[in-house]
Amino acid sequence: MESNGNAVYLRRVTKTYGSGPSRVPALRGVDLDVPMGEMVMLVGPSGCGKTTLISVVAGILDHDEGDSLVFGNDLRAMSQSQKTTFRGTNIGFVFQAYNLIPSLTTMENVAVPLLILGNSRRAALNRSKDVLAGVGLGDKLSALPATLSGGQQQRVAIARALVHNPRLIVCDEPTSALDADTGRMVMEVLRQTALSENRALIIVTHDNRIFNFADRIARMDDGRIILVEPQVATS
Amino acid sequence: MLMGDRGKYLGLIMGLTFAALLITQQSAIFTGLMTRTYSFINDLSQPDIWVMDPKVQFIDDIKPLQDTELFRVRGVTGVEWAVPLYKGLLKARLEDGNFQIVNVLGLDDATLIGGPPQMIEGNLSDLRRQDAIIVNDVGAQTRLAKRPKEAGGKTTPLQVGDILEINDRRAVVVGISRVSRTFQSQPVIYTTYSRATSFAPRERKLLSFVLVKAADGVNLKEVAQKIRQGTGLAAYTAQEFKDLTYNFYMKSTGIPINFGIAVMLGFLIGTAIAGQTFYNFTLENLRYFGTLKAMGTTNGVLLRMILLQAIVVGVLGFGLGVGGAALFGYLMRGSELAFRLVTEILLLAGGAIGLIIVLSALISIRKVMKLEPAIVFKA
Numbered sequence: 001m002e003s004n005g006n007a008v009y010l011r012r013v014t015k016t017y018g019s020g021p022s023r024v025p026a027l028r029g030v031d032l033d034v035p036m037g038e039m040v041m042l043v044g045p046s047g048c049g050k051t052t053l054i055s056v057v058a059g060i061l062d063h064d065e066g067d068s069l070v071f072g073n074d075l076r077a078m079s080q081s082q083k084t085t086f087r088g089t090n091i092g093f094v095f096q097a098y099n100l101i102p103s104l105t106t107m108e109n110v111a112v113p114l115l116i117l118g119n120s121r122r123a124a125l126n127r128s129k130d131v132l133a134g135v136g137l138g139d140k141l142s143a144l145p146a147t148l149s150g151g152q153q154q155r156v157a158i159a160r161a162l163v164h165n166p167r168l169i170v171c172d173e174p175t176s177a178l179d180a181d182t183g184r185m186v187m188e189v190l191r192q193t194a195l196s197e198n199r200a201l202i203i204v205t206h207d208n209r210i211f212n213f214a215d216r217i218a219r220m221d222d223g224r225i226i227l228v229e230p231q232v233a234t235s
Numbered sequence: 236m237l238m239g240d241r242g243k244y245l246g247l248i249m250g251l252t253f254a255a256l257l258i259t260q261q262s263a264i265f266t267g268l269m270t271r272t273y274s275f276i277n278d279l280s281q282p283d284i285w286v287m288d289p290k291v292q293f294i295d296d297i298k299p300l301q302d303t304e305l306f307r308v309r310g311v312t313g314v315e316w317a318v319p320l321y322k323g324l325l326k327a328r329l330e331d332g333n334f335q336i337v338n339v340l341g342l343d344d345a346t347l348i349g350g351p352p353q354m355i356e357g358n359l360s361d362l363r364r365q366d367a368i369i370v371n372d373v374g375a376q377t378r379l380a381k382r383p384k385e386a387g388g389k390t391t392p393l394q395v396g397d398i399l400e401i402n403d404r405r406a407v408v409v410g411i412s413r414v415s416r417t418f419q420s421q422p423v424i425y426t427t428y429s430r431a432t433s434f435a436p437r438e439r440k441l442l443s444f445v446l447v448k449a450a451d452g453v454n455l456k457e458v459a460q461k462i463r464q465g466t467g468l469a470a471y472t473a474q475e476f477k478d479l480t481y482n483f484y485m486k487s488t489g490i491p492i493n494f495g496i497a498v499m500l501g502f503l504i505g506t507a508i509a510g511q512t513f514y515n516f517t518l519e520n521l522r523y524f525g526t527l528k529a530m531g532t533t534n535g536v537l538l539r540m541i542l543l544q545a546i547v548v549g550v551l552g553f554g555l556g557v558g559g560a561a562l563f564g565y566l567m568r569g570s571e572l573a574f575r576l577v578t579e580i581l582l583l584a585g586g587a588i589g590l591i592i593v594l595s596a597l598i599s600i601r602k603v604m605k606l607e608p609a610i611v612f613k614a
Contacts, residue, residue: 051612054612055612060609061607081533084532086531087530087531088532093526093529093611095526097522099611101526112530113531116527116530116536117531172612
């Protein structure tokens with residue numbers, strides 16, 4: 001299988017939940033290419049398979065049939081342990097609900113991916129300081145997540161997704177809990193700090209206010225990608 | 236993560252502290268109580284071997300022998316000396332006319348072997364004076380104390396020179412002793428063997444025990460065996476007699492079951508509180524465990540995280556619980572409460588708390604190990 005240099009290469013990918021009469025097909029043969037240096041948004045109605053698709057791409061869910069290559073690696077052929085290591089090294093996550101560990105400071109939260117990779121605590125905290133400064137939170141290093149606004153928490157989550165220099169960042173509804181201005185600011189941070197020639201971004205969103213930040217938009221419906229539209233990104 | 240949730244963290248520590256406290260305290264009281272069952276044997280350090288009726292089951296189970304048995308025991312090879320001991324519960328009449336059951340010990344008239352381990356007032360040899368008795372300090376201050384003449388007044392401890400009547404015979408206090416508290420907790424009165432048998436109701440047999448010292452260099456168990464063979468009586472080394480007494484209380488009384496239930500209750504309540512709190516903590520933090528899994532944390536690391544948190548709360552709970560029990564024992568020292576905290580109890584409590592945290596953590600570990608990281612994409 002060839003990924004043709006794409007960060008993500010999907011062909012005829014299917015995924016079904018349950019079995020027998022309660023079977024629910026979530027993906028019905030998805031084709032998608034995400035090249036390096038590109039921000040792709042997956043959009044579509046609830047239940048269309050967006051979340052399942054990024055779970056497959058991120059290697060946290062196995063698909064049933066078809067080809068799925070991430071940086072040329074067939075994740076389905078990997079053991080659980082190999083997949084865990086692959087995720088830790090290559091993928092950064094940004095979640096709708098931020099998922100920052102409440103008892104850790106922003107600096108400690110951002111350092112977590114580096115600690116998972118075996119970096120020393122000191123080195124991890126030093127690096128996390130730099131990345132937090134990069135997302136404009138250099139003055140909130142010791143703050144607990146509960147003391148930050150939603151926008152600030154999402155920027156901490158972006159810093160956490162970036163701190164270990166992953167090649168793919170997967171974002172699940174990163175702006176849906178934020179007001180329009182804050183959502184725009186978060187997307188600007190994402191585009192400016194996360195997107196580079198060596199990295200691809202996949203964003204699942206319902207939020208049409210941020211569509212203009214994407215390089216391409218893949219519209220999904222009923223487990224299929226029905227349209228891929230190029231966009232003129234705003235920054 | 237657990238320590239960030241103050242409420243659950245403290246709740247978990249409190250649960251484990253309660254369990255450790257209850258297990259340690261109840262076990263220490265049980266041990267103290269069981270030690271009291273043979274405290275009298277401990278107090279008599281001189282004899283190596285105790286000789287008695289073969290049907291005797293424990294120290295307070297007196298089945299008297301004929302006085303002539305003493306001479307038969309003295310005739311056994313390997314016996315250096317053998318002396319008689321009377322032990323019995325008799326009624327003492329107090330100055331105010333009330334009666335009190337007392338534990339009377341009659342020591343060999345010639346040697347006074349078997350006397351109290353510590354004299355507070357007077358001397359053991361004072362027992363040779365007419366009608367002399369020695370009373371233990373706790374008995375003198377409590378059950379044998381003189382009642383106040385006016386209502387609400389203070390009792391006056393029995394003192395040297397005071398007079399009692401034991402079975403209608405005059406008895407003069409010539410000394411105050413200190414002895415280990417006994418299981419039955421009656422006042423302990425020492426006197427000579429001949430006087431004790433005169434206090435006792437008329438019976439054909441009055442000799443309770445024969446106390447034996449083995450000759451130097453001989454094997455105690457062999458001497459005991461020879462006494463058994465030569466006299467047909469039961470002969471035990473001091474340790475064997477303690478074991479016999481201890482085993483009787485263990486097997487024939489409800490004490491172990493009662494304390495066992497209390498200890499088990501502490502264990503079960505501790506397990507329930509700790510298990511439920513730990514599980515709730517895990518459920519509430521599944522999203523974060525899922526996030527860590529998604530970000531590349533292995534199950535092994537998560538396992539170690541959970542175990543470390545469980546160990547930290549376990550050690551804190553154990554320390555606080557055992558500390559609380561030790562403080563309780565310290566505050567109750569000198570009271571009637573039997574409390575004996577030995578290393579084995581600390582090991583038992585430590586093992587129980589260890590088991591509680593392992594059981595509690597196991598439920599959480601299972602949940603986290605089976606957790607699909609895909610949960611992170613569910614809002």
